[in-house]
Amino acid sequence: MLGHDIIVIGGSAGSISALVQLVQGFPPDLPAAVFVVVHTSPHFPSLLPEILQRSGSLPAVHAEDGASIEPGRIYVAPPDHHLLLKREYMGVVFGPKENRFRPAIDPLFRTAALAYGKRVVGIVLSGLLYDGTAGLIEIKQRGGMAIVQDPQEAALPSMPQSAIKHVAVDHILSSVDMARVLFELSHQPVQ
Numbered sequence: 001m002l003g004h005d006i007i008v009i010g011g012s013a014g015s016i017s018a019l020v021q022l023v024q025g026f027p028p029d030l031p032a033a034v035f036v037v038v039h040t041s042p043h044f045p046s047l048l049p050e051i052l053q054r055s056g057s058l059p060a061v062h063a064e065d066g067a068s069i070e071p072g073r074i075y076v077a078p079p080d081h082h083l084l085l086k087r088e089y090m091g092v093v094f095g096p097k098e099n100r101f102r103p104a105i106d107p108l109f110r111t112a113a114l115a116y117g118k119r120v121v122g123i124v125l126s127g128l129l130y131d132g133t134a135g136l137i138e139i140k141q142r143g144g145m146a147i148v149q150d151p152q153e154a155a156l157p158s159m160p161q162s163a164i165k166h167v168a169v170d171h172i173l174s175s176v177d178m179a180r181v182l183f184e185l186s187h188q189p190v191q
Contacts, residue, residue, distance in 0.1 A: 004145060004185040005032040005071060006085070006116045010105030010135070012039040012127025014155025016051070018175035019125060023056035023074065025179025030058060032186040034074040035083060035090075037108050039101045039127065042080035049076045065092040077103035084111040099131040109135020113142040118190045120144035121182060125175070126154035130162035137167055145185060147171045147178060 011019060015038055026034075040046050052060035052074055060074035063083050067090050069075075075090060077083035082103050084091035091111075098104035105124070109132060112120045122139040124132040126149060136146050146169040151157035153174050163169060171181055 002119055002190055003031065003187050004119055004121045004182075004190060006112055006120045007032050007034045007123070007182055007186075008037075008085075008108050008112045008120060008139075009034065009123040009125065010037045010108065010127075010132040010159075011125030012101075012129075012131065012156070012159060014126035016048075018149055018154070020051065020055045021175040022178045023052050023058065023060075025176065026056050026058050027183060028057040029072065030183060030186060031071050032182070033069045033071050034058070035063070035077075035085065035108060035112070036074060037077045037083055037103045037105045039131070040079050040103070042102070044079070046076065046079050049074070052076070063090045063092050065090065077108070079103075082107045084108065085115050086111070087115050099129065101131060105132040106135040110138050113138040113144055116144075118143035121147060121185055123147045123149070123178065124159050124163040125149045126156050127159035128156050129158055132159055133162045133166050136163050136169075140167055145170045147173060147181065149178075150174050
């Protein structure tokens with residue numbers, strides 16, 4: 001039986017250091033695919049896949065439209081494009097901005113919930129305002145799990161606080177503790 005093998009992570013300002021700490025804790029045999037949206041400028045190339053790959057043991061790449069999903073990999077939304085999930089593949093689209101951003105977190109979370117339901121774990125990291133909250137609600141409504149970075153640890157706590165206020169989150173964790181919990185969840189059969 002499958003575990004929680006679709007991990008979707010969203011962050012904004014102040015989230016890179018938390019993301020690096022999280023990725024450092026992933027084992028090379030993580031039986032889950034990891035998808036990352038960080039609010040980035042559309043005017044500069046993103047070095048986030050290189051940063052994440054240097055930081056941990058999993059390969060990290062920019063997501064490509066139509067590419068198949070493989071466990072043990074990190075897929076990062078490219079600048080100025082939303083990352084969407086379908087059954088067994090990814091979509092990368094230039095859609096309208098959401099919550100003033102492209103890429104935005106909510107489209108990734110929404111499509112993951114729709115395609116994978118109970119298999120999804122959604123994570124909201126540091127950032128301003130509330131992107132990720134609506135998507136996290138959908139993940140929970142479809143039986144997935146919600147994890148939020150501890151607002152006391154977050155450089156900018158607005159996004160984690162919004163998620164905690166509006167979603168029945170399963171875990172509030174430091175970025176260091178998230179990898180262990182995600183590894184356990186990836187091996188826990190989905191009911």
